[in-house]
Amino acid sequence: MKQIISSWSRVLVTLAVLAAGSVVQAAPATPEMLSNACAGCHGTNGVSAGFSMPSLAGQNRVAIAEAMKGFKSGERPSSVMGRLAKGYSDAEIEAMADFFSKQKAAPAAAQSLDLAMVAKGKTLHERHCKRCHLESGKEFDENAAVVAGQWLKYLQIQMADYADGKRKMSEKKADKMKPLSRDELEAIANYYASIK
Amino acid sequence: MTVDRRSFLKLLSAGTAGVGGASLSMAARAAEIMPKSGRRVVVVGGGYGGTIAAKYVRMMDPSIEVVLIERNRQFVSCPFSNLVIAGERKISDLTLGYDKLAAHYGIKVVFDEVTAVDAEKKEVVTAGGSIGYDRLILSPGIDFRFDELEGYDPATTPGIMPHAWKAGEQTLVLKKKLEEMKDGGTVVLSVPLTPYRCPPGPYERTSMIAWYLKNNKPKSKIIVLDANPDITSKAGLFRKGWAKHYAGMIEYRGAKKVTVVNPAGMSVLVEGIEEVKGDVINVIPPQRAGAIAVKAGVVGPDKNWCPVNATTFESTQVKGIHVIGDACIAGAMPKSGYSANSEAKVCATNVVALMNGRELVDLSGINTCYSSITGKEAVSVAGVYKVDQGKIVAVPNSGGVSPDLSELEAIYADSWLRNIMTEMSS
Numbered sequence: 091m092k093q094i095i096s097s098w099s100r101v102l103v104t105l106a107v108l109a110a111g112s113v114v115q116a117a118p119a120t121p122e123m124l125s126n127a128c129a130g131c132h133g134t135n136g137v138s139a140g141f142s143m144p145s146l147a148g149q150n151r152v153a154i155a156e157a158m159k160g161f162k163s164g165e166r167p168s169s170v171m172g173r174l175a176k177g178y179s180d181a182e183i184e185a186m187a188d189f190f191s192k193q194k195a196a197p198a199a200a201q202s203l204d205l206a207m208v209a210k211g212k213t214l215h216e217r218h219c220k221r222c223h224l225e226s227g228k229e230f231d232e233n234a235a236v237v238a239g240q241w242l243k244y245l246q247i248q249m250a251d252y253a254d255g256k257r258k259m260s261e262k263k264a265d266k267m268k269p270l271s272r273d274e275l276e277a278i279a280n281y282y283a284s285i286k
Numbered sequence: 287m288t289v290d291r292r293s294f295l296k297l298l299s300a301g302t303a304g305v306g307g308a309s310l311s312m313a314a315r316a317a318e319i320m321p322k323s324g325r326r327v328v329v330v331g332g333g334y335g336g337t338i339a340a341k342y343v344r345m346m347d348p349s350i351e352v353v354l355i356e357r358n359r360q361f362v363s364c365p366f367s368n369l370v371i372a373g374e375r376k377i378s379d380l381t382l383g384y385d386k387l388a389a390h391y392g393i394k395v396v397f398d399e400v401t402a403v404d405a406e407k408k409e410v411v412t413a414g415g416s417i418g419y420d421r422l423i424l425s426p427g428i429d430f431r432f433d434e435l436e437g438y439d440p441a442t443t444p445g446i447m448p449h450a451w452k453a454g455e456q457t458l459v460l461k462k463k464l465e466e467m468k469d470g471g472t473v474v475l476s477v478p479l480t481p482y483r484c485p486p487g488p489y490e491r492t493s494m495i496a497w498y499l500k501n502n503k504p505k506s507k508i509i510v511l512d513a514n515p516d517i518t519s520k521a522g523l524f525r526k527g528w529a530k531h532y533a534g535m536i537e538y539r540g541a542k543k544v545t546v547v548n549p550a551g552m553s554v555l556v557e558g559i560e561e562v563k564g565d566v567i568n569v570i571p572p573q574r575a576g577a578i579a580v581k582a583g584v585v586g587p588d589k590n591w592c593p594v595n596a597t598t599f600e601s602t603q604v605k606g607i608h609v610i611g612d613a614c615i616a617g618a619m620p621k622s623g624y625s626a627n628s629e630a631k632v633c634a635t636n637v638v639a640l641m642n643g644r645e646l647v648d649l650s651g652i653n654t655c656y657s658s659i660t661g662k663e664a665v666s667v668a669g670v671y672k673v674d675q676g677k678i679v680a681v682p683n684s685g686g687v688s689p690d691l692s693e694l695e696a697i698y699a700d701s702w703l704r705n706i707m708t709e710m711s712s
């Protein structure tokens with residue numbers, strides 16, 4: 091029955107119910123509806139104005155979905171995302187991951203970086219990270235995150251979580267990251283933050 | 287004369303060059319100032335809700351004209367204003383203009399006071415003239431129920447016993463009074479019964495006053511007179527923070543409703559009987575939806591707040607008027623800046639759907655509210671919301687408060703403010 095009601099009459103039905111001020115007929119929350127609610131923290135369309143909130147615009151879809159599922163299960167540490175991620179089904183998470191991955195990325199605006207660290211980070215990136223964080227971290231292999239142009243403060247917090255053993259790594263990542271000192275991780279963070 | 291007075295009314299007309307001229311010629315008879323040529327949404331209130339509603343309607347359908355009407359040229363954020371009181375932020379950090387928002391999204395911003403709404407004619411009345419709409423979105427925030435406080439003179443009492451519950455001048459009045467107080471003085475803070483704007487706000491205020499006193503006037507104390515039986519939000523975390531940092535400084539008294547103020551004697555009366563004196567008295571009066579909501583007839587049977595449809599935020603009292611933010615009753619979503627932001631997007635989505643005869647979309651909302659406990663540590667509450675049986679409810683098994691005070695939360699809180707204010711202003 092439902093399917094044969096034309097969209098116009100459906101609107102009329104909706105309006106009638108609306109007038110009564112009770113339940114209305116509405117489509118399930120769209121990817122846009124779900125994602126817009128995140129923008130109060132992550133910025134309009136996922137472009138963060140800084141300084142510590144990560145941008146989501148143009149992020150790898152797989153990385154967003156994995157992050158959200160990790161937050162939801164508690165496997166990935168978080169301050170607030172765990173509490174929020176629990177409010178979404180896996181299908182909703184996939185919808186938001188798809189939405190943000192399709193938004194135009196905008197590299198972080200001017201941030202003060204340590205230029206010596208940036209140079210050192212570049213060398214370390216070439217040696218340790220570029221197989222997964224392709225094109226200076228602008229592109230990605232499989233589930234790797236886009237790290238280029240991310241806010242420095244956010245990258246530093248994540249690097250510290252890895253170094254402290256709070257955030258788990260895949261074996262592949264651990265092989266490359268474990269040998270690095272905190273100072274070297276700081277250099278890599280500066281390098282990625284510098285990429286426009 | 288009218289034309290002169292109207293020189294403060296500036297139309298930031300993005301895209302349509304003719305608007306300014308049209309409005310001037312009409313002004314002399316204070317009639318319609320911006321004749322409608324196509325479909326138009328009028329938004330009243332350029333704060334946490336209104337700016338976002340205006341922006342997202344334009345993002346979702348640029349063929350709809352949007353007029354945003356706001357009484358002040360600059361907006362001062364209440365979030366983080368408690369940190370201004372403690373000397374941890376400047377008021378300029380919390381102040382926004384509308385130029386960029388207007389230019390980026392082609393929003394016509396009118397600086398004027400909306401004094402009436404004619405829902406039959408579908409127009410709002412401002413000091414400068416009337417402005418027609420197809421749909422109206424009200425996000426006027428709050429006004430105060432001063433009449434419920436005996437002895438309160440709305441003209442003079444706020445200068446003596448600041449509320450600082452609308453940010454700006456009032457924030458600075460309270461800050462100055464604390465600065466002028468002697469060490470060893472008593473600060474009295476009164477909290478109204480819920481619902482009021484920002485449930486954790488009074489306790490963050492208490493924390494920030496304590497932070498200032500601890501660092502500057504450590505012999506002083508704070509008495510909190512709460513009309514509610516207990517701390518209304520993040521109670522465990524505030525208690526923990528107060529015990530950790532401000533032991534002996536904060537005296538919290540629940541179920542103590544202030545009903546009388548005595549500005550001349552610098553005291554308040556609890557339930558009209560028990561007198562409490564203070565050197566600085568911060569009376570947070572009971573509240574209701576901004577006055578324009580009352581005038582528009584969209585407040586409900588309680589005469590204070592606006593019942594709305596949970597999907598469209600259309601008033602259940604008057605058709606064609608949507609109400610968002612503190613003024614509306616949004617079920618489980620608290621009266622916060624984040625909620626206002628989230629509600630604005632839901633409302634914009636469905637206003638655009640209604641105007642295009644498209645299917646409505648179910649609400650998905652978020653609230654997050656950070657509270658500072660010290661200059662370095664914060665706590666937060668977060669929630670995810672959906673519609674169930676026509677009501678806004680929290681998604682089960684999600685949300686909640688942070689496990690402890692933390693510096694990381696304070697770092698993210700700072701970025702939250704930066705992002706949400708950037709969303710509002712550009």
Ligand SMILES: Cc1cc2nc3c(=O)[nH]c(=O)nc-3n(C[C@H](O)[C@H](O)[C@H](O)COP(=O)(O)OP(=O)(O)OC[C@H]3O[C@@H](n4cnc5c(N)ncnc54)[C@H](O)[C@@H]3O)c2cc1C
Nearest residue numbers: 331333334335357364365400426427484611612622623624
């Ligand atoms: C001390 C304090 C701390 C807070 N901290 C937080 C926090 O950390 N996080 C959080 O999420 N929320 C916080 N809040 C709550 C937050 O400020 C409000 O929930 C939010 O501002 C509500 O948005 P709104 O759009 O409803 O109203 P507002 O943001 O107040 O905007 C209303 C606007 O409408 C204008 N207006 C009203 N009537 C008219 C008229 N007739 N004509 C023209 N213009 C009009 C006003 O000038 C104003 O600019 C805090 C509040 C306080 C008091």
